[in-house]
Amino acid sequence: MDWLDAFLGSGMRFTTPILLAALGCLVTSWTRDLNVGLEGAMIFGAFFGVAFGLELGSGLGAIVVTLLAAAVAGLLFGILITTYRVNVFVAGIVLNVFGAGATVFLLRSIYGVKGALADDGIPRLARIEIPVIGDIPVLGGLVSGHTVLTYLAWVLVGVTVWAVRNSVVVRHLKAAGEHPEALETAGGNVQRMRILAQVWCFMLCALAGAQMSIGQLSLFTEGMTSGLGFVAVAAAIFSRGNVLWLAAISTVFGLSSAAGVQINEEVMPPQFAQMIPYVVALVGLVVLARTSKVDQVRIATPQLQAD
Template structure:
């Protein structure tokens, strides 16, 4: 199986936006909010980072500004949901609709183009790793030579674990989801922690989105193609634990990488290949709810 190693290598690149988006989603989920806006936030991050990278001619600055835009959108989402007391599900849909409409409207206004916009001045993302490290058999081939986003996502995952399980802030985020009344009885405001968790999901989605477009050097309408929804499923499949996210995101990355290879190798219609993530996600959802159901039946 000579294609396994390149496949594992590309699985890691593919899983990174999922891992980043699901990390932010984990914060909102633990604070008791179903954040379906991950999709729209990723798309906003993807669009804004490449636009700003193009205008500032710096990928770092572009990514940072892209993250800022995504956080502004998530702050709007949070304040409408929390202060105007709206249904988080419907405001989340609003973010998704807004992002898919706004990216096309802006791309038409700026470049008179509603389709794929290719940016010539954006160089390919630098790949990290030294030749010595890359020589390590198998592991070197799989783990070395990714962009900075990949390694950053691992660092952030460790940070995410530390914040959630080792800091008062993390305890309060989790308490907000489990028992908001307990938090308010101690004089703290649960909505503040919810707001913070929305901002965190804006940050990670901005970063994840930046990887999608900068990796390609182009913006494709609806480039996220359901990745935000899959990130939501990654959270459920990962049992709402940081390490679980890593495993679940890797499984999806692998499935995606495999379907890319299958498209080339086997003669399967491309529509069916595109449908695989959704069907896979659906089966995973059903499986995990059957499991939760059985577990619930035993405990009660």
């Protein structure tokens, strides 16, 4: 059963960034500013996780500073799409291209390397081995031996479920998307809520990226998020606002990504194995469209007619 252990453990590790980013994306869908730039935000998180890690020599320290930087970036992004009325779809697509370009720019200008940054000085988040449970086959790989970010992601699922039911903030966020006038009348601030959603999304994407660079590995490579951000967008859309569904879908995507890595070359060519998560997402999208009775979440694409 060793392969199953390895597969499940790897699946949980892949689930973490998808789940974190999807939880962030979900919040932006409440304010009707669905952020399609997760991929870009994640690659920044991955880069700065490594960069700050090298600087500080501590994985956790790097996470804290990356989170702060992400909050500032989210604030800027939020201001751009609210005060400056940049279409959020355009901003998201630009963010993806910007993330890919800017991280390479920084990599080459700060460290003078191309392709990948690997250094003994890059810290790695500690793997938390849970005693007793860790020794149980199957369950051990699933539950034990992950970074703090994996556990945090699942705690955040619980927190989000609770917050959706009980918290005022979530109610305000949803109102800012569905009934902005009502929120204004009730004394809320629509713009602040929309910005808050983006700040939260950026912070979670930064964690997702850091998990990939200093959680799973201790190096940064160009384009290392390789489309997982888009898979997370898909997960957020598929969940249709249900947090537990979102967690389940993210797990499916995480397991399919793990399958892509774990499947032996003799079984199928690696390119086909790597395709699995995207194929699963695409098939899921079609199934969702065929079975759903309500209107789906459409990505807020801009109206392009002449102004």
